[in-house]
Amino acid sequence: MSIEDRYQSNKEVTLIDIANELNVSKSTVSRALQNHHSIGAATKKAVLELAEKYNYQPNAIAASLFKKSTKTIGVIVPILSHYFFSTVIAGIEEVAYKAGYKVIICQSHELYEREVIVSKTLLSAKVDGLIVSVSKETVNMDHFQLFLNKNIPLVFFDRLPSGIQSNSVSVDDYEGAFKIVEHLIEQGCKKIAHFTGPLNITLTQNRLQGYKDALRKHNIPVNDELIYECGFERAQGITTTEKMLADQISIDAIFAVCDPVAIGVMLTLKQKGINIPHGIAVVGFNDDPTATVIDPPLTTVAQPAFEIGVAAGNIFLKQVSEPGGAYIKEVLKTNLAIRQSSILKNS
Amino acid sequence: MSIEDRYQSNKEVTLIDIANELNVSKSTVSRALQNHHSIGAATKKAVLELAEKYNYQPNAIAASLFKKSTKTIGVIVPILSHYFFSTVIAGIEEVAYKAGYKVIICQSHELYEREVIVSKTLLSAKVDGLIVSVSKETVNMDHFQLFLNKNIPLVFFDRLPSGIQSNSVSVDDYEGAFKIVEHLIEQGCKKIAHFTGPLNITLTQNRLQGYKDALRKHNIPVNDELIYECGFERAQGITTTEKMLADQISIDAIFAVCDPVAIGVMLTLKQKGINIPHGIAVVGFNDDPTATVIDPPLTTVAQPAFEIGVAAGNIFLKQVSEPGGAYIKEVLKTNLAIRQSSILKNS
DNA sequence: TATATTTACGCAACCGGTTGCGTAAATATA
DNA sequence: TATATTTACGCAACCGGTTGCGTAAATATA
Structure with missing residues (x-):
């Protein structure tokens, strides 16, 4: 099936389609799209033109699997429709967007059980980090310990947990x-x-x-x-x-x-x-x-709700860029x- | 490296580790975890016990790649920290959670350019559906048309677009x-x-x-x-x-x-x-x-902000379960x- | 007892990217 | 002109799951 046929019938257009069309290997197409130095200018041009023409969108899932990074941050809040939480998330999203990350939002509804479930879902979803304000029911922190065990950056804000050491953002x-x-x-x-x-x-x-x-x-x-x-x-x-x-x-x-x-x-x-x-x-x-x-x-x-979100996002980014660093505990001033x-x- | 070693050194424990430990193939482990009928009771038990012991979490990314479904819904709103939008999202998240979906949230900040960028990010992230309230700048709808071309369910709410036919939830x-x-x-x-x-x-x-x-x-x-x-x-x-x-x-x-x-x-x-x-x-x-x-x-x-979110989520689910169905336009009553x-x- | 069916697996391809390594052809250097 | 280096790719493995198909062994049926 030609790339034209796939495009017309609304199938996904992949690297391989572009490679076949140009009679090059998929590695070459992959490198051309990354503007890799070892690919000739003419080849790069041809690849980019086809990608543009057929509206090629890279499959981020496939890349994630190999690279072991999904470029997503998980966020768990007790409830989304409160000004404080939605504003913190707006701050997180802002930092995440600028750094090329997506944000997955979950609500615990203040329920321990649901918090455990969504945290495991986010673990399976291979989020690169987790930012959490814990539910009021939560006492046991084992579900968060799993993230630390796997060296996934974990940042708490507002509702800080006791009995677990990690990053945090809070106000005084x-x-x-x-x-x-x-x-x-x-x-x-x-x-x-x-x-x-x-x-x-x-x-x-x-x-x-x-x-x-x-x-x-x-x-x-x-x-x-x-x-x-x-x-x-x-x-x-x-x-x-x-x-x-x-x-x-x-x-x-x-x-x-x-x-x-x-x-x-x-x-x-x-x-x-x-x-x-x-x-x-x-x-x-x-x-x-x-x-x-x-x-x-x-x-x-x-x-400063928005700034709390920004700070949490930045701590996450810092932990990603400097793995194994000490936990960061930021305390913002109130007025x-x-x-x-x-x-x-x-x- | 044994499963025990991998676990101790905080590496990911995978199907293959369990398979090696039990001297069975990874297909058998995969089927055992799915409770597939063709796997013997003793084998299932052994697999489940090891999975439990080593805190096995399936890699949802790997499954997504093969199954071509990420179990995520993308949501784009102009701004998150408004009561109306955060409450709609709470409704979406509720429906999504119950159906086993995750929700990725993006803000357009009322900017057309940013809306285009995040919609393409969500396309690359292979969301199973998209729920949107369009930015006030947006006139051109091509970036949403891409979703329809690929038969990805698209639901608009509150801010309905003109010049594009799709599902929608609004109030009168x-x-x-x-x-x-x-x-x-x-x-x-x-x-x-x-x-x-x-x-x-x-x-x-x-x-x-x-x-x-x-x-x-x-x-x-x-x-x-x-x-x-x-x-x-x-x-x-x-x-x-x-x-x-x-x-x-x-x-x-x-x-x-x-x-x-x-x-x-x-x-x-x-x-x-x-x-x-x-x-x-x-x-x-x-x-x-x-x-x-x-x-x-x-x-x-x-x-009814929450109900708008619930309705949008349900339309998405319906389109997933009945692909190719007619667009659904729901208009909720106001009081x-x-x-x-x-x-x-x-x- | 010979054949048909069922049970319980394994093989291998597949999803769509990325990357280390190898190499032929072209060019530069001795 | 002989060798070294550079350029521009391709091969094949890999990420961690899922699934169609094939089959040996165990059991059921004729």
Whole structure:
């Protein structure tokens, strides 16, 4: 079957078709397409012209098999439709694109079982690297250890695992929490509640510790009754606020573990007619776009989601170019975004 | 090198290693792993035990090459970090996961050139299908035609192309726009402005047409001075509102092409001290989560982003299982989400 | 007991690229 | 003019799976 016939009947046009048409070997065609120095100019020209004419697209799968590199990066996130995660992925994709990599995205839906399954799928898919924010259920890390065993670069972000050593990108959760709680104290708040994330997650613990230490520094006793285990979702912010109000505990501020929770808190307080910030001040963590939409605008800890993705991508690239290097643990700085939801003093 | 040695030194454990260890051929191992009927029970057991022991992961790349199916779906969106797109992708990923497919995500960043490049990358990556929302720059569709030529299922969503016939999932943009403008008219609005998306996009035109026809139905003349070409971003909503206010045109409502723009409009109006809805009513399109966060809550056309992704994924699966079938064009219904930003009458 | 069928494998080609090595012909150097 | 080097390719193995076909040994049937 001639190359013309194959093209017309929508079959794949391969190296071999071009080689047959030109009466050269497929190695020559392969080298011509790579602009290899040992191929004559006339041959190169003829190959490129045919490739163009018949819309030849190299089969990346075949090349991957031989080269043992698929030029893909696997990414696992708990959920894709959250601003933070989709923005981190946008950052990863940007770095990946520029370096000629593709990105395969999987969601764990916060389920350990699904995380294990998709990680094995990505292992079979021979991704060149894996970038992960672990699910809130995950305790056992064996499925990630498999990547390290095979020397596949592994980068964690946001939700860092415990009990496994690898690369990571995170923000200084402790410091961010510390600073924003200190800010509340400076505004005169003395009874500050904290709505935490799932407690087994490192990030949750770090923010909680920052909260506690800020209180202690300013001689405010830590009161466990003001610490509510909540979660990362707006809906959990709403239910936890309702629970807290039912408890009739006297507070003057709430530090929510993340912006979606803070938004849930604010919507509930507003609905109950409680003034923000003068009845209860509210602060969050993330600086999602909604923080500037809600009224009053939400004071929060800005973490650079896109840059986190870029950093994770760059760590991957560095590990590829320098295999066997030490693990890289990058900690990005946060900034306070102070807005009306926490301003009680004129300054 | 024995399988044990390979395992210990973190080399890939392959079919051949298992075959050598058991003194059978690799075809037998391959069939044993597939639970093929022609393999004896004892052999199957021995193979599975070794595979388990040495953590064998099949090389999906090798299988793909022979089977001519990579079990991946390519997805191209203009931008990942928008709620609408990330939620559609979540829907696609859900369907893909259940059917054993992986999802490769690319962003066009609204650039034609980049869309062409990533589509060719996905073609080389031998995706089994492609799901796309086209960039706002894209007019020429040749790069998508390549997929159709090779009988690779292609599904468009949200931003449908003109000049190319394929599968598609969309919402009834015309009807959604018509209904929400009619709602404004019922509330007593007579001077309704429209902030459009990029004009070359079908979706923009359909919403614009719905706006015009609703006005005409109620005998309100269409005034081109009330139609502002805007875009899809919050920032564009802000600048267009400022431009409109500078024009000193008298209006009583704004229909924004999408929620991010509507949010930009509202933030600007609030900043200028204009009451919503009594000074100017505002409505959007999408029902992003921010619609319920802003004060007053935003009336909008709810389109089921997740379901759009699910529908696109299912169309892909159907085309895979029934090759050569007719193109499927699915149009999902929208619902009005009526909130305070447009309520002028007590009912 | 002779033949037919079933069971349980192995052989070898195949998917479409890449690359180390070898070599004839052309050109350069001694 | 004899030898060394360069140019421009081809051969064949390789990556790690899958599958059509063939067949010896075991079992079933006539």
